[in-house]
Amino acid sequence: MSHAFHQRGGCQCGAIRYTLTERPRAVYCCHCIECQRQSSSAFGISVRVRRAALSVEGETAKFNKTSGDRLTICEFCPHCGSRLFHNRPAHEDLLTIKGGTFDDTSWLKPVGHIWLKSKQAWVLIPEDGLRFDAQPDDYDVLSVRYAEQWGPPGRE
Numbered sequence: 001m002s003h004a005f006h007q008r009g010g011c012q013c014g015a016i017r018y019t020l021t022e023r024p025r026a027v028y029c030c031h032c033i034e035c036q037r038q039s040s041s042a043f044g045i046s047v048r049v050r051r052a053a054l055s056v057e058g059e060t061a062k063f064n065k066t067s068g069d070r071l072t073i074c075e076f077c078p079h080c081g082s083r084l085f086h087n088r089p090a091h092e093d094l095l096t097i098k099g100g101t102f103d104d105t106s107w108l109k110p111v112g113h114i115w116l117k118s119k120q121a122w123v124l125i126p127e128d129g130l131r132f133d134a135q136p137d138d139y140d141v142l143s144v145r146y147a148e149q150w151g152p153p154g155r156e
């Protein structure tokens, strides 16, 4: 029955490749203005993982973004510019993968949507997902829901 969790992904040109060997803490969509600008699309898909469960081949370039008192370290491919990861030094053991960079995106099942107050008007939000007008006070709510629906972070 058991099947080891193993997902690969990478940038658009292939210079950066990664392997995730553990089910994420949470998958959710972020509709903030930063994610819209960064993705040049309607929203970002955030796949929150333990950093220790991710291995990266290739050297990413880094860009530090400060919003108010929050520092976000953003990693992207220096050749093609694809954004791949970001993390906050305050949560050093965690990292967020941009969901659209996985080779197979069919397993991504968002449990919630954040920053709905800036979502594009035509985007319809499923009724059963968690909803936040802005930044959640605590991301654990998303992790708890994700674990309830798809199982706790783990290798199976």
Ligand SMILES: [Zn+2]
Residues within 6 Å of the ligand: 011, 012, 013, 014, 015, 016, 077, 078, 079, 080, 081, 082
């Ligand atoms: Zn690239």
Ligand SMILES: [Zn+2]
Residues within 6 Å of the ligand: 030, 031, 032, 033, 034, 035, 036, 044, 115
């Ligand atoms: Zn965002």
